[in-house]
Amino acid sequence: xxxxxxxxxxxxxxxxxxxxxxxxxxxxxxxxxxxxxxxxxxxxxxxxxxxxxxxxxxxxxxxxxxxxxxxxxxxxxxxxxxxxxxxxxxxxxxxxxxxxxxxxxxxxxxxxxxxxxxxxxxxxxxxxxxxxxxxxxxxxxxxxxxxxxxxxxxxxxxxxxxxxxxxxxxxxxxxxxxxxxxxxxxxxxxxxxxxxxxxxxxxxxxxxxxxxxxxxxxxxxxxxxxxxxxxxxxxxxxxxxxxxxxxxxxx
Amino acid sequence: xxxxxxxxxxxxxxxxxxxxxxxxxxxxxxxxxxxxxxxxxxxxxxxxxxxxxxxxxxxxxxxxxxxxxxxxxxxxxxxxxxxxxxxxxxxxxxxxxxxxxxxxxxxxxxxxxxxxxxxxxxxxxxxxxxxxxxxxxxxxxxxxxxxxxxxxxxxxxxxxxxxxxxxxxxxxxxxxxxxxxxxxxxxxxxxxxxxxxxxxxxxxxxxxxxxxxxxxxxxxxxxxxxxxxxxxxxxxxxxxxxxxxxxxxxxxxxxxxxxxxxxxxxxxxxxxxxxxxxxxxxxxxxxxxxxxxxxxxxxxxxxxxxxxx
Numbered sequence: 001x002x003x004x005x006x007x008x009x010x011x012x013x014x015x016x017x018x019x020x021x022x023x024x025x026x027x028x029x030x031x032x033x034x035x036x037x038x039x040x041x042x043x044x045x046x047x048x049x050x051x052x053x054x055x056x057x058x059x060x061x062x063x064x065x066x067x068x069x070x071x072x073x074x075x076x077x078x079x080x081x082x083x084x085x086x087x088x089x090x091x092x093x094x095x096x097x098x099x100x101x102x103x104x105x106x107x108x109x110x111x112x113x114x115x116x117x118x119x120x121x122x123x124x125x126x127x128x129x130x131x132x133x134x135x136x137x138x139x140x141x142x143x144x145x146x147x148x149x150x151x152x153x154x155x156x157x158x159x160x161x162x163x164x165x166x167x168x169x170x171x172x173x174x175x176x177x178x179x180x181x182x183x184x185x186x187x188x189x190x191x192x193x194x195x196x197x198x199x200x201x202x203x204x205x206x207x208x209x210x211x212x213x214x215x216x217x218x219x220x221x222x223x224x225x226x227x228x229x230x231x232x233x234x235x236x237x238x239x240x241x242x243x244x245x246x247x248x249x250x251x
Numbered sequence: 252x253x254x255x256x257x258x259x260x261x262x263x264x265x266x267x268x269x270x271x272x273x274x275x276x277x278x279x280x281x282x283x284x285x286x287x288x289x290x291x292x293x294x295x296x297x298x299x300x301x302x303x304x305x306x307x308x309x310x311x312x313x314x315x316x317x318x319x320x321x322x323x324x325x326x327x328x329x330x331x332x333x334x335x336x337x338x339x340x341x342x343x344x345x346x347x348x349x350x351x352x353x354x355x356x357x358x359x360x361x362x363x364x365x366x367x368x369x370x371x372x373x374x375x376x377x378x379x380x381x382x383x384x385x386x387x388x389x390x391x392x393x394x395x396x397x398x399x400x401x402x403x404x405x406x407x408x409x410x411x412x413x414x415x416x417x418x419x420x421x422x423x424x425x426x427x428x429x430x431x432x433x434x435x436x437x438x439x440x441x442x443x444x445x446x447x448x449x450x451x452x453x454x455x456x457x458x459x460x461x462x463x464x465x466x467x468x469x470x471x472x473x474x475x476x477x478x479x480x481x482x483x484x485x486x487x488x489x490x491x492x493x494x495x496x497x498x499x500x501x502x503x504x505x506x507x508x509x510x511x512x513x514x515x516x517x518x519x520x521x522x523x524x525x526x527x528x529x530x531x532x533x534x535x536x537x538x539x540x541x542x543x544x545x546x547x548x549x550x551x552x553x554x555x556x557x558x559x560x
Binding site: 015084089092096251 | 299302304305306323324325327332334337339342343351352354355356357
């Protein structure tokens with residue numbers, strides 16, 4: 001066994017992910033920010049926007065659900081573990097910081113995918129017809145990776161107070177929801193809004209979800225996928241690099 | 252003997268304060284090395300640098316032949332850590348904590364299960380293995396932490412104040428386990444405040460003060476090294492004169508304490524031989540004879556307070 005080998009470290013990352021699933025999925029802040037918040041936000045919007053078609057609303061809900069769920073678990077883990085001193089235990093174990101981050105991301109990705117799939121099933125039960133299933137599945141997987149990396153990036157500031165990170169996370173997540181074509185279709189956005197929306201990975205995911213259900217899209221599908229892939233890569237590499245630098249400051 | 256830990260000029264600075272200042276030492280294979288010092292002296296910071304939890308600002312540490320900064324995973328694979336604060340996952344059961352550790356050290360599931368059962372049995376927690384750790388007492392948590400550190404049968408074990416605040420039963424169990432582990436070949440690096448513990452357990456101790464290593468030696472040698480003048484307490488079965496005692500070879504001072512004489516001498520061996528000869532020549536049988544070496548406590552206090560005086 002070579003403990004530094006890639007596959008060995010991936011196995012150890014999976015051990016971290018299993019631990020996160022057992023511990024963090026049912027923590028109050030994760031459920032509030034990851035599940036209840038998008039549901040109530042959607043319901044408020046649904047009540048006040050009866051003129052919009054169901055396919056638009058459900059696509060928005062799916063986009064919002066994945067975004068909120070996949071970014072709910074990952075930012076909380078490092079501060080929680082820093083406060084409980086369990087991060088110190090991990091730091092003294094033969095696992096790289098990159099593998100710890102990957103493990104946390106896997107837990108976050110699975111949480112996001114699991115709840116989003118439920119939302120998709122609800123949408124289909126309400127009468128939506130899925131036109132491009134493979135595109136939707138690929139988009140959900142890619143976006144879950146991307147959003148979970150965003151969640152990990154939000155946890156980079158070396159504080160061990162989870163509520164600080166949750167506040168910072170809300171401060172960044174809410175504006176992104178409003179500029180990503182969830183509540184206002186991209187076609188109806190002013191030029192400045194559109195300029196902002198191209199900077200948000202959520203825009204491309206929402207566009208792909210709409211395409212999967214209605215065949216309509218703003219950007220070409222390949223652009224949406226390529227943009228999500230680039231965002232995922234940049235955020236993942238960035239979060240691993242930054243956590244490696246800030247982790248000793250949490251001890 | 253091979254050095255299992257080789258620390259060279261380890262330095263850590265926090266803001267304007269130097270927590271650890273160019274500390275260098277070796278820990279040999281198979282020994283129990285005690286790292287002593289008052290609060291804030293730099294013990295925990297040194298341990299954290301050696302275990303790769305925080306990086307040193309200067310200097311190097313080689314653990315089991317691997318540099319802790321350039322080959323951290325290889326170095327960490329060979330040791331286990333029992334930190335100062337219990338850090339098992341309280342939302343998991345003892346069994347789940349051990350399984351997690353098994354996976355993080357790359358153990359096959361069957362071996363991890365076997366080791367976990369053995370270790371939990373050894374520390375008396377097997378019956379409560381499926382209980383969440385949050386319901387455990389401090390002593391139980393500490394025993395679990397020790398089991399977690401031993402899951403992969405490490406060659407080297409770091410312990411930071413392992414018995415601090417524990418009840419007598421847990422303390423004795425942990426100390427007995429450490430002795431057994433050491434007999435089986437595990438090298439132990441132990442930080443402690445407890446001089447008696449260090450005295451009874453450690454082959455060598457290092458004393459750190461204000462971030463600097465001020466002494467490193469076997470406990471007995473440290474105790475005697477701090478006193479250049481030795482003290483011997485002797486009593487005879489009949490009255491002897493203090494002036495006569497003061498005149499014998501090797502004795503530099505005499506002081507009466509109750510029915511005993513306290514002798515000061517520069518060379519303990521010469522003084523004892525002279526006292527025995529004196530008793531024979533004067534028909535005075537020796538009732539008791541004790542060498543009054545300073546305790547490790549005294550050595551520790553002397554070494555850690557020299558700066559203040």
